Amino acid sequence: MPKSKLTRLLITFFFLLTCSVSFGQGLQISGTVRSAARHEAIPYVNIGIKKKNIGTATRPDGSFKITLKEENRQDTLTFSAIGYKELSLPVASILSGSMTVFELTEKRRHCVKWSSAARRLRSKNLVPHRAIRSCTAPRKRFTRTIFRN
Known part of the structure; x- marks a missing residue:
């Protein structure tokens, strides 16, 4: 009996360890989107990778959090909102530069x-x-x- 319980415990521990490692492989980007002219937060900005089903929107205070897979490191993250010019930045440069504030300029x-x-x-x-x-x-x-x- 004790041998069987120990085996079950080890299998359970191994399974939980593998699950946590597989979920921990994402790239997480978070920050705030604001207006370049007025330095105010912009709510409900669309953020995502074009032609892929990956994206999110900012909260009413302009903050956001998005988790990407490692395979998306070479893609471009796009920020768009009505009345503002679209901002596109490579994911790799966002991660290497530790950018947290993204400014959109108003369209004329x-x-x-x-x-x-x-x-x-x-x-x-x-x-x-x-x-x-x-x-x-x-x-x-x-x-x-x-x-x-």
């Missing part, structure tokens, strides 16, 4: 305002958070606002 949008009363076009280069306020002027007859990248 081209706002075209067309009015049927005046029959002319006016255009401005605007930042997204200002575009709504600047392009929605008091309407005379018919005003239409078009956003283009």
Whole structure:
């Protein structure tokens, strides 16, 4: 009997050791995504590797944590959010540089305002958070606002 219990204990210990080693082989990247201009956290930024089913999103405070396999070390991690330019960085450089803060720059949008009363076009280069306020002027007859990248 004692020999059998010892054998079971050793097998169980070996099994648990192998499971912990196989789960410990991932690359873990964590950090915060924020705006480059205002230095504020950006919530719900999409983070992932393109054309692979690997990704996550930032929390409301801009923080994130993603675990990758060793085979993804040569891939590129992409950060994207509406109103911001996409940021792509190699996984190897993120791990070697110990980067924890990732800054996204705002996209500039081209706002075209067309009015049927005046029959002319006016255009401005605007930042997204200002575009709504600047392009929605008091309407005379018919005003239409078009956003283009």
